[in-house]
């Protein structure tokens with residue numbers, strides 16, 4: 001998991017299947033993905049959204065890259081939305097604790113859950129996707145939608161348990177995209193509008209490989225009395241002039257393009273905060289990505305770069321890239337000054353409601 005592998009994957013995608021992305025992106029052929037599979041790199045900002053969007057515009061032109069760029073903006077949108085609705089995350093955490101308590105107390109629920117995560121439900125498609133998630137740590141977007149929908153509406157399992165299962169196994173596991181996508185499928189993100197997996201849709205977009213019987217195609221959306229409250233976007237800090245220590249974390253591993261103004265980085269430390277209960281494969285990817293980021297930071301700033309030692313202290317101001325809601329934000333020390341990329345600074349205020357406000361602004365934001 002390195003930036004250079006991400007750049008290779010981006011180049012290969014743009015020179016190959018990128019041209020057919022708009023037509024093919026919903027199909028899961030079960031072999032080579034029809035999409036870019038760049039999400040593990042984007043998740044950790046080994047690649048930034050901005051450079052991926054610019055490369056797509058250059059390679060495919062405005063019209064040829066439109067569908068792909070809109071998807072990249074979904075990621076930006078979810079980040080901005082969770083920043084301004086952090087209750088969606090805290091409620092998920094509370095809901096997860098409640099659901100785990102139910103698993104311990106209700107043997108029927110436990111059996112259904114075990115069958116779902118082990119791929120023993122007997123539902124065509126679902127069982128192989130459950131296996132793929134655990135073995136490969138990645139699922140096609142349409143598969144994630146079917147999986148989450150069957151989990152919630154056919155198996156009637158608490159959505160928080162499914163979101164947690166994804167977050168622990170996915171190589172791109174991301175608090176914003178994951179939590180808000182599960183909420184979207186459930187009908188909580190766009191209130192009353194849920195996503196129902198349908199047998200015919202699955203047959204069509206798996207090219208006939210799967211045709212599950214017995215799905216609940218009539219279920220109603222989940223409901224919550226009050227949606228997560230919107231809060232103003234917290235202000236970022238201006239980077240101080242002069243010597244600073246840069247604290248890197250898993251939400252932003254491209255320090256070379258951070259807006260650091262006239263700060264002079266004299267030391268870099270890496271803070272590794274995995275998702276709760278993350279699988280070994282995910283932890284290894286996190287560790288490899290961090291090692292890559294530290295190596296590049298040392299070369300770029302010409303200073304020592306190493307994992308943050310326990311109980312570290314600094315005699316110069318400590319600066320970090322903005323850490324959005326999630327494990328890195330939870331462990332960043334309060335004395336740290338947080339700088340935000342212009343990309344987020346412009347897009348996040350447009351992400352407080354539905355996606356389409358941000359979508360309309362894409363030409364402005366990309367200068368296309």
Ligand SMILES: Cc1cc2nc3c(=O)[nH]c(=O)nc-3n(C[C@H](O)[C@H](O)[C@H](O)COP(=O)(O)OP(=O)(O)OC[C@H]3O[C@@H](n4cnc5c(N)ncnc54)[C@H](O)[C@@H]3O)c2cc1C
Nearest residue numbers: 035036037038039071072074075141144173174177178181
């Ligand atoms: C239930 C559910 C859970 C999900 N959990 C995650 C998650 O934990 N982490 C994650 O990165 N994505 C998540 N997604 C979004 C999406 O499925 C993945 O980003 C996408 O499948 C990654 O594949 P790709 O890189 O080939 O995407 P491409 O189609 O090639 O898109 C390019 C990039 O755009 C972004 N993107 C594309 N589609 C979406 C989308 N619908 N929402 C947000 N960003 C998108 C990703 O960064 C992706 O790498 C989830 C979707 C669902 C339905």
